[in-house]
Amino acid sequence: MPLIALKNEHSRILLLTLLILYLVARILQLFAGKVPSLLIVILHVIPPALFAVIHGARIYRSRGILVFATLCLGVGTFFESVSLRTGFPFGHYWFTNLMGPKFFDLPILLALAYVGMGYLSWVLSLVILGCQNEPLSGKKIVLLPLAASFVMTAWDLSMDPVWADIDHAWVWRDGGSYYGVPTSNFFGWFLTVYIFYQLFALYLRNRVSIPSRTGHWRLAILFYAAFAAGNLLVVAPLSLGGVFVDAAGKRWMIADILRASRLVSIFIMMPLALIAWVKAARRCEPSRSKVPLAISSE
Numbered sequence: 001m002p003l004i005a006l007k008n009e010h011s012r013i014l015l016l017t018l019l020i021l022y023l024v025a026r027i028l029q030l031f032a033g034k035v036p037s038l039l040i041v042i043l044h045v046i047p048p049a050l051f052a053v054i055h056g057a058r059i060y061r062s063r064g065i066l067v068f069a070t071l072c073l074g075v076g077t078f079f080e081s082v083s084l085r086t087g088f089p090f091g092h093y094w095f096t097n098l099m100g101p102k103f104f105d106l107p108i109l110l111a112l113a114y115v116g117m118g119y120l121s122w123v124l125s126l127v128i129l130g131c132q133n134e135p136l137s138g139k140k141i142v143l144l145p146l147a148a149s150f151v152m153t154a155w156d157l158s159m160d161p162v163w164a165d166i167d168h169a170w171v172w173r174d175g176g177s178y179y180g181v182p183t184s185n186f187f188g189w190f191l192t193v194y195i196f197y198q199l200f201a202l203y204l205r206n207r208v209s210i211p212s213r214t215g216h217w218r219l220a221i222l223f224y225a226a227f228a229a230g231n232l233l234v235v236a237p238l239s240l241g242g243v244f245v246d247a248a249g250k251r252w253m254i255a256d257i258l259r260a261s262r263l264v265s266i267f268i269m270m271p272l273a274l275i276a277w278v279k280a281a282r283r284c285e286p287s288r289s290k291v292p293l294a295i296s297s298e
Contacts, residue, residue: 008058015055015219018047019226026230032167032237038100041169045109048116048223055220056119059209068122068200069115075196076114079188080106089188092173099169117227118193121152122200123220127276133211136204145197149190151224151272156189158231158264161257165244166236175248179257217280221273228269231261 025043028035056065083090084105099107125147126132131140161179163169176182236242236254244252 011054011058012215012219015051018051018054019219019223021047022051022223023226023230026226026233029230029234037098037167041099041109045113045116048120049112050116051220051223052116052119055123055216058216059212060204061210064204065119067203068119071196071199072114072118073111075199076118076192077106077111079192080110083188089184089191091176091182091184091188093164093170094173095170096168098167114193114196117152117155118196120220120224120227121155121193122148122197123217124148124151124224124272124276127217127221127280128272130279130282132217132280133209135206136201137206141201141205142198145194145201148197149194152193153186153190154264154268154272155224155227157186158228158261158269160185162231162234162261165246165252165257166234166240166254171247173247175246175250179252179260180244180246180250214280218277221276221280224276225270225273228265228273231265231269234258234261 021043025040025047028040028043032040053065053069056068059065060068079089081104082088083092084094095102095105095107095110099109101108103111122144123132125144129140129144129147131144136144160181164172165180172181172185174182176185178186236258240254242254244254244257246252
């Protein structure tokens, strides 16, 4: 077997292993209280982040995916830190100790979560727009970041009330109209991810990504779908009594919170993944007239 093919096969096995580890985390949620919460959080965050680095290196080389990760961490950490102190752009909130060690009140694992889901949402949008193997130029320099921001915000729409109301990973100071979450959170989320997506798109301008097989793209799509499917497995501990009372004193039924998460997963996230899965087979040939991939040199 040629060395490159062997390397790609090892990479594929590693990526599948990371996907399985994430699925294990979703299953462990069913045993909350019997399994350390921090372990569940770690398996939610670290496998997707590592997946992003390994999968992205195949497309953008080490330098490109390092730029992407740096933008995710830098922009995400900046706006989270600002919001913790001012309420802009997400709203007023604070983190509990569920997500482990913090740096200036911001859990380290929360910052890393931007990398994993940020990358998967980017790939999904890249494939849906059909430009995975062509230079990023023209109107797609703006359309792709907008699409990726929508895809990632859909994930936040499905999980924020669950993590805040049921898991108590963070607390919204004033409650909110979306099951105790303020609508400003979702506008702030869209703004934050759009900024680092747009910066990355400008970095990639007129550069051709390294051609990859359909199966490589579909691994990332499958991981995004796993996030959606995992939301269907979430159950609430009996100790909550079926009701969540937000900081404003408004009562929300736990069953309604879970139902909303599942509906977003089924009718938004899964269709997005399905569209990307189908379009992944429609490969675009790189344009020879464009600038070669400058980030391909190590």
